[in-house]
Amino acid sequence: MKNESRITIRKFELEKDFQSALNIWQEIGWLESSKPEDNKGIKYMFEASDFLVGEVDSRLEATTGFIPASLNYQGRELSLHALTGVVVSPLARKQGLAGRLVARSLQQGALRGDALSALLMFEQGYYNHLGYGTGSYEHIFTFDPAQLKVNREPAIPERITAENWEAIHQSWLKRRKLHGFATPNPPEVIRDMVSWKKEKSFGLGYRNAQNEITHMMWLVREKGSHGPLEVAFLTCRNHDQFLELLALLKNLADQVFAVTLLEPADIQLRDLIKLPHKQSEITRGSDYNYRSRVEAYWQVRVLNLKKCLKAVSLPGPEINFNLELSDPVEKYLKPSDEWQGLAGKYSVTLGPDSSIAEGFKEGLPLMEASINAFSRLWLGVVRPTSLSRTDELKAPEELLQSLDRLLAILPRPQLDWEF
Numbered sequence: 001m002k003n004e005s006r007i008t009i010r011k012f013e014l015e016k017d018f019q020s021a022l023n024i025w026q027e028i029g030w031l032e033s034s035k036p037e038d039n040k041g042i043k044y045m046f047e048a049s050d051f052l053v054g055e056v057d058s059r060l061e062a063t064t065g066f067i068p069a070s071l072n073y074q075g076r077e078l079s080l081h082a083l084t085g086v087v088v089s090p091l092a093r094k095q096g097l098a099g100r101l102v103a104r105s106l107q108q109g110a111l112r113g114d115a116l117s118a119l120l121m122f123e124q125g126y127y128n129h130l131g132y133g134t135g136s137y138e139h140i141f142t143f144d145p146a147q148l149k150v151n152r153e154p155a156i157p158e159r160i161t162a163e164n165w166e167a168i169h170q171s172w173l174k175r176r177k178l179h180g181f182a183t184p185n186p187p188e189v190i191r192d193m194v195s196w197k198k199e200k201s202f203g204l205g206y207r208n209a210q211n212e213i214t215h216m217m218w219l220v221r222e223k224g225s226h227g228p229l230e231v232a233f234l235t236c237r238n239h240d241q242f243l244e245l246l247a248l249l250k251n252l253a254d255q256v257f258a259v260t261l262l263e264p265a266d267i268q269l270r271d272l273i274k275l276p277h278k279q280s281e282i283t284r285g286s287d288y289n290y291r292s293r294v295e296a297y298w299q300v301r302v303l304n305l306k307k308c309l310k311a312v313s314l315p316g317p318e319i320n321f322n323l324e325l326s327d328p329v330e331k332y333l334k335p336s337d338e339w340q341g342l343a344g345k346y347s348v349t350l351g352p353d354s355s356i357a358e359g360f361k362e363g364l365p366l367m368e369a370s371i372n373a374f375s376r377l378w379l380g381v382v383r384p385t386s387l388s389r390t391d392e393l394k395a396p397e398e399l400l401q402s403l404d405r406l407l408a409i410l411p412r413p414q415l416d417w418e419f
Contacts, residue, residue: 007097009104012051012063018043020060021053024089041195048186051085052104054097061092064101066109067419068185071116072177073311073379074410080182081109081303083119084419096332102130103332106303110339115307116375118182118300120418125299131329131341132299133372133391136180136381136412139263141292142228144283146253147274154247160203160216165191168203168235171213175235178265180379180413189419193233194218201232204248206241215241217248227288228258233417246272258288265414298415302375305342309349309356312378316406318351321399322360326392327371342371350406367395377403380410 012021018036025042026034033039046065054062064087069080083105088098109117118135121127125134160168169187177183184190194201197220205216215236221229229252236242242264249259263269270276270292279290302308327341347361348354360366369377370392376382377393384403387393395403 006057007092007095008055008058009052009100010055012046012053012065014043014046017053017060018046021046021063021087024061024063025087027089028087030087041192041198044188044195045084045192048184048188048192049084050105050108052101052108054088054092054101056092056095056097062088062097062101064098064105066105066117067189069417069419070183070185071118072179072181072183073308074179074313075177076311078115078307078311079113081106081112081114081117082182082184082417082419083117086119099130099332102127103329106130106301106329107333107337107339110303113304113307115304115311116300116302118298118415120298124296127299128372129328130332131301131327131371131375133301133370133374133376133381134296135298135300135376135379136414137294137296138298138414139269139292139294140260141263141269141273142258142260142288143273143276143290144253144279144288145249145256145259147276147279148246148250148253149272149274150243150247150250152243152247154244154251155206157204157206157216157248160205160213160218162191162194162198162201164203164213165194167213168194168216168218171205171216171235174212174214174237176237178414178416179411180265181416182419183417184419197222205235206244215245217245223287225255226257228260229256230260231262242267258290265412265416300375300379300381301371302342302378305346305356308378309354312350312354313352314350314354314406314409315352316409317402318349319399319402319406320347320349320361320364321395322346322364322366323348323356323374324366324368325371325374326369329371350403365396365399367393367399369393369395377407379413380407381413383407 022034025031049065051065065085067082069082070077071080169190201220217234218232283289323346327343330341373391373393385400
């Protein structure tokens with residue numbers, strides 16, 4: 001690594017490092033202000049997370065952290081290393097600093113016992129060199145809420161404020177969790193989320209007899225009174241509650257001309273929107289134009305093969321194969337480090353009781369894969385046959401087709417959390 005003698009990596013210290021971190025976050029355009037009083041939410045996130053910093057000549061020039069979290073895999077909760085805050089100042093670019101920081105953070109997560117890691121990326125495949133594979137497509141819609149096909153009268157909601165952050169976190173913990181849904185463990189992370197753009201955001205929701213928030217939306221108004229109004233996140237425990245939230249959005253249509261909403265994993269949102277093609281044509285060029293777009297903005301990688309494979313339970317004939325894994329993260333770690341990534345030779349069983357063991361078994365077909373591609377296969381992002389055409393995965397065609405049939409039961413994974 002260039003200029004290695006000038007660079008050090010250490011743990012983030014809140015009192016010592018907070019101002020310096022804000023300075024470089026503002027410098028790269030993440031923040032409008034670097035004043036601590038304007039960024040109380042970020043301080044909550046730092047307090048709830050585990051951050052590392054990179055220094056050049058004893059000056060803080062980079063940050064990387066992870067939030068303790070969980071990810072739902074077929075109804076099983078796996079410990080998740082939610083990577084966040086990967087920032088390098090303009091001064092320290094192209095020094096390999098971000099790679100070293102992320103690799104060290106992954107090492108911390110692996111040694112802590114986390115099953116996998118996920119992150120939000122700013123460009124397609126940027127973190128491939130650290131073992132991450134691209135996640136599913138997410139569908140994002142902007143539409144006129146008056147055109148929602150929801151024929152019901154919602155109850156009058158409660159105003160949810162940033163001061164309700166602990167109750168909002170409980171609502172996250174108890175929301176319906178589909179395959180791939182991620183949930184932050186520390187409630188302070190939710191406090192950070194609702195503190196961002198506080199003057200432009202508000203919540204609407206409902207409580208039950210136990211005073212729990214059962215379903216709610218957090219709404220952000222970036223522009224004028226007519227929108228677009230962004231649904232930053234929503235929580236609900238069932239489909240009926242989701243429809244009530246949509247009905248609530250429809251009630252805003254006399255003033256709000258456009259709403260932006262991430263499509264839930266198990267719903268095709270256009271089924272609930274009237275005249276989408278007409279909306280698209282008559283609003284073309286408007287600030288409130290109907291549109292839908294597709295984004296793949298998150299990536300994932302396995303950290304603990306045994307934990308991840310143990311979570312897999314698939315009906316159908318059991319499939320056994322040998323797996324030779326490569327893991328690019330090892331080039332960012334020292335030979336003396338306790339965790340060196342997951343490169344190696346394994347034997348895998350997929351079926352009702354899935355497992356993985358070190359070493360090959362005689363007579364089994366061989367799959368060769370990067371941890372990037374295998375993580376996507378395991379989560380159900382892309383079919384194995386397709387991965388063999390577009391990613392770093394090779395296997396006999398018969399094995400690929402058998403895996404296609406076995407893994408077809410996995411729903412499209414969706415994170416449901418922007419961290």
